[in-house]
Amino acid sequence: MMEVADTKDEPPNVPPLLGFPDTRLQILFQNLKYTVQVKPANKGGETSKSILNDVSGVLEPARLTAVMGSSGSGKTTLLNVLAGFYKAQDRLTGDILVNGQAVTKEKTRRISGFVHQEDVILHTMTVREALEFAAALKLPSSMTAAQKSQRAMEVAQLLNLHKSLDSVVGSSMIKGISGGEKRRLSLGMEMVTEPAILFLDEPSSGLDSFTAFKVVHILRSVAHLHGRTVVCSIHQPSSEVFHLFDDLIVLAAGQVIYLGQVEGMVGYFGALGYHCPNYTNPADYLFMEVLNAPAVTGADDPEAAQPAAGGAHSHHLPHLPSLPCRLGSHGAASHGTAAADKKAAAAEAEAAAQAVITAAEAAHAAEEQRIAALIAAWGGSPQAAALHRSLTSRRAADAPGISRHAESATAPFWLQAPLLARRALLNAWRNPLVFRGKLAQTVFLSLVVGLIYLQVSDDLAGVQDRQGSLFFLVVEGLFGSVMGILTVFGAEKPVFQREFGTRLYGLPAYFISRWLVELPSHILLPVLFSCICYFMIGYQATAAHFGWFALTMVLMDNAGAALGIFVSCLFNDLSVALSVMPMFLLPLMVFSGFFVNSDTIPPYFTWIQYISPMRYGYIALAKNEFTNLQINCNADESCPPGFNGNMVLENMGFASKGSVGQNLGILFAMVVALLLLAYVALWLSVRRLIK
Numbered sequence: 001m002m003e004v005a006d007t008k009d010e011p012p013n014v015p016p017l018l019g020f021p022d023t024r025l026q027i028l029f030q031n032l033k034y035t036v037q038v039k040p041a042n043k044g045g046e047t048s049k050s051i052l053n054d055v056s057g058v059l060e061p062a063r064l065t066a067v068m069g070s071s072g073s074g075k076t077t078l079l080n081v082l083a084g085f086y087k088a089q090d091r092l093t094g095d096i097l098v099n100g101q102a103v104t105k106e107k108t109r110r111i112s113g114f115v116h117q118e119d120v121i122l123h124t125m126t127v128r129e130a131l132e133f134a135a136a137l138k139l140p141s142s143m144t145a146a147q148k149s150q151r152a153m154e155v156a157q158l159l160n161l162h163k164s165l166d167s168v169v170g171s172s173m174i175k176g177i178s179g180g181e182k183r184r185l186s187l188g189m190e191m192v193t194e195p196a197i198l199f200l201d202e203p204s205s206g207l208d209s210f211t212a213f214k215v216v217h218i219l220r221s222v223a224h225l226h227g228r229t230v231v232c233s234i235h236q237p238s239s240e241v242f243h244l245f246d247d248l249i250v251l252a253a254g255q256v257i258y259l260g261q262v263e264g265m266v267g268y269f270g271a272l273g274y275h276c277p278n279y280t281n282p283a284d285y286l287f288m289e290v291l292n293a294p295a296v297t298g299a300d301d302p303e304a305a306q307p308a309a310g311g312a313h314s315h316h317l318p319h320l321p322s323l324p325c326r327l328g329s330h331g332a333a334s335h336g337t338a339a340a341d342k343k344a345a346a347a348e349a350e351a352a353a354q355a356v357i358t359a360a361e362a363a364h365a366a367e368e369q370r371i372a373a374l375i376a377a378w379g380g381s382p383q384a385a386a387l388h389r390s391l392t393s394r395r396a397a398d399a400p401g402i403s404r405h406a407e408s409a410t411a412p413f414w415l416q417a418p419l420l421a422r423r424a425l426l427n428a429w430r431n432p433l434v435f436r437g438k439l440a441q442t443v444f445l446s447l448v449v450g451l452i453y454l455q456v457s458d459d460l461a462g463v464q465d466r467q468g469s470l471f472f473l474v475v476e477g478l479f480g481s482v483m484g485i486l487t488v489f490g491a492e493k494p495v496f497q498r499e500f501g502t503r504l505y506g507l508p509a510y511f512i513s514r515w516l517v518e519l520p521s522h523i524l525l526p527v528l529f530s531c532i533c534y535f536m537i538g539y540q541a542t543a544a545h546f547g548w549f550a551l552t553m554v555l556m557d558n559a560g561a562a563l564g565i566f567v568s569c570l571f572n573d574l575s576v577a578l579s580v581m582p583m584f585l586l587p588l589m590v591f592s593g594f595f596v597n598s599d600t601i602p603p604y605f606t607w608i609q610y611i612s613p614m615r616y617g618y619i620a621l622a623k624n625e626f627t628n629l630q631i632n633c634n635a636d637e638s639c640p641p642g643f644n645g646n647m648v649l650e651n652m653g654f655a656s657k658g659s660v661g662q663n664l665g666i667l668f669a670m671v672v673a674l675l676l677l678a679y680v681a682l683w684l685s686v687r688r689l690i691k
C-alpha cells in the first residue's frame with residue numbers, strides 16, 4: 001500500500017510551509033483493542049463497552065490517509081487512541097509504535113497535532129489573533145516575533161482566511177466567522193507548526209465542496225511536499241476529494257474491513273460481490289452499497305425484494321405487509337357493525353405494526369451478519385495477511401527512532417504567561433458587559449445597604465444595625481464575587497481544556513496570568529463598594545478604621561473569587577457547579593458568628609467555623625467597628641452600666657478571637673489556600689488529558 005506514488009498534480013499556489021526539518025514518522029498499530037467503562041442511564045453499576053477490536057495497520061509518512069466508516073464505527077476513537085487522547089481509566093491493549101519506538105501519550109502529543117471534530121476557540125479572539133497566538137506559542141523560540149506572525153499570515157492566506165482576519169470567532173450569542181471559517185481556523189492553528197503527524201477529525205465538515213477540495217488538497221501537499229503523516233477521518237467526500245487521498249482505512253463496528261490504497265478499494269469490495277455501478281463516486285458506493293444496505297425502494301415491487309444476482313450481496317429488507325388504509329365509513333352501518341369494524345381494524349393495525357417491527361429486527365440482524373461477513377472477509381484476505389507480515393517484519397527491522405526535530409516546541413513560562421494575560425485582558429475588554437454588570441452591582445448594592453442603614457445611631461438600636469450591616473457586607477463580599485467568577489471561569493474552561501490538551505500552554509502560566517488579570521477588579525470594586533457605603537452608614541470615621549474595613553472587603557472578595565474558581569474546577573458542568581454552590585456557602589455563612597454565637601456552636605459543627613472566610617471577615621469588621629466604640633443608650637433602653645463596644649464584642653463571643661490584623665492574616669492565608677486548592681482541582685480536571 002505504502003510507497004510514495006504520486007500521480008496527481010499538486011495545487012499550484014501552495015507555498016512551502018516552513019523550513020522545518022523533514023522528519024518522517026511512520027505509525028504502526030497492531031491488535032488495538034479499546035474498551036471504555038460506561039454507566040448505562042437508569043441502571044446502577046458500570047459496564048464495559050468495546051469500541052475498537054483488533055485493529056491493525058500502518059500510517060506512512062508523506063501519505064494522506066482517510067479513515068472512513070459509518071457513523072459510530074470508531075473513526076474518532078481510532079484517531080484519539082493513535083494521538084494519545086484517551087482517558088487513563090479506559091482500557092487500551094495492543095501496540096502503537098512510531099518509527100519502531102513505543103510511545104507514551106505525552107510523547108505522541110509532542111510529535112503530533114490534532115484538529116478535533118468540534119471547534120473550541122475563545123470566541124472573542126479575531127482570526128488574526130487566534131493564528132498569531134498559536135504561532136507565538138507553538139513555533140520555536142529561535143524564530144522572531146515577526147517571523148512567527150508572518151507564518152500565521154501565510155497559513156491564513158493558504159486557508160483562504162485572509163479576508164476574515166479581523167473578524168471575531170463568535171459564539172452562539174455573538175455572530176462571528178462562519179462555521180466553515182471556524183473549521184479552517186482550527187486547522188490553521190495546528191498547521192502553523194506543521195507537526196510531523198497531523199490527525200484531523202472530519203476537517204471538511206461544514207465546508208462547501210470546493211473549499212473541502214481545497215483543504216484536502218492542502219493536506220495532501222503538506223504530506224507529499226514535506227513528508228508529513230496526515231490522517232483524516234472523513235464522511236462522504238466528493239469523488240474529487242476522495243481521489244486526493246493516498247490510503248484508506250475503512251472501519252465497521254470498530255473493526256477494519258479494508259486497509260490499503262484508495263484505488264484498490266472498489267476492486268476489493270467488487271470481488272466480494274459489491275458491484276460499483278459505472279460513473280459512481282467510489283465514496284458514495286462505499287457508504288450506500290457496502291457499509292449500509294440499500295433500504296427497500298418499493299415494498300410492492302417484487303423485484304426490489306429479491307436478493308441481488310450472484311447471492312453475495314443480498315441485503316434488501318424483507319417484504320413488509322402493507323398497512324391498512326381505511327376511509328371513515330359514512331352511511332347506514334349499525335352501531336354494532338361499526339364497533340366490530342373498529343375492533344378488527346385495531347387488531348389489523350397492531351398486527352401490521354408488529355410485522356414492521358419484526359421485519360426491522362430481521363433486517364437489523366441481517367445487516368449485522370453482513371458486516372460480520374465483511375470483517376471476516378478482511379481478516380481472511382490476502383491483503384490483511386500481507387499487512388500482518390509487513391507489520392511483523394517492520395517491528396523486527398532496525399527502528400530509526402524518533403528524531404528530536406519531530407517534537408514540537410513548548411514556549412517557556414515567561415512567554416506563555418504574558419501572551420495569556422494579554423488575551424485574557426482583551427477578552428475582558430471585548431466582554432464589557434461582564435465588567436459593567438459587576439460595576440453596576442457594586443454601586444447598586446452599596447447604595448442599597450447604605451440607604452438601609454443610613455447613619456446608624458450610637459444607641460442600643462444602632463448596635464443591632466451595625467451588627468446586621470457588617471454581616472450583610474461580609475456575605476455580599478463573598479457571594480457576589482463567587483457567582484461572578486463561577487460563570488465567567490466555568491464558561492471559559494472548555495477552551496482551556498482543549499488548548500491545554502493540545503499542549504498550547506501549561507497550567508501555571510494559565511492560572512497565574514488568569515488570576516493576575518482578575519485581580520484588579522477584585523481590588524477596585526470592593527474599594528469602591530467600601531467608599532460608597534462606609535460613610536453612608538456612618539461607621540467610625542477615621543482613616544485607620546476605613547482602611548481596615550476596605551482591606552477586609554478586598555480579602556472577602558478575593559476569597560469568594562478563589563472559592564468560585566475552586567468549585568468551577570471541581571465540576572465539569574457549569575450548571576452543576578452553580579446548583580451545588582449553596583451547599584458550600586450556606587454552612588460557611590451559618591457558622592460565621594452572626595446566626596449562632598461562636599461559643600455556643602454544637603461541638604460536631606465547630607470545625608466549620610474555622611474554615612469559613614465569612615467568620616474571619618465578620619470578626620475583623622466587628623472588631624474594627626466595636627472596639628472602644630462609645631455607645632450612648634437611650635433612657636428607655638436597658639443597658640448595663642458602662643455599656644460600650646467592647647462589651648458588644650464580649651456578647652458576640654469575639655473578644656478573645658484575635659485582633660483585626662490577625663483575622664485578616666488568617667483570611668489572607670485562606671485566600672492563598674483556596675487558590676492552591678483551585679489550582680489542584682484544575683490540574684485534576686485536565687490531568688486525564690495528558691496522563
Ligand SMILES: Nc1ncnc2c1ncn2[C@@H]1O[C@H](COP(=O)(O)OP(=O)(O)OP(=O)(O)O)[C@@H](O)[C@H]1O
Nearest residue numbers: 036038049051069070071072073074075076077078
Ligand atoms: N467514552 C465513550 N463512552 C461510551 N461510548 C463511546 C465512548 N466513546 C465512543 N463511544 C461509542 O463508540 C462508538 C464509536 O464512536 P466514534 O466517535 O469513534 O465513532 P465515529 O465513527 O467517529 O462516529 P461519527 O462519524 O458519528 O463521528 C459509538 O457508538 C460511540 O457511541
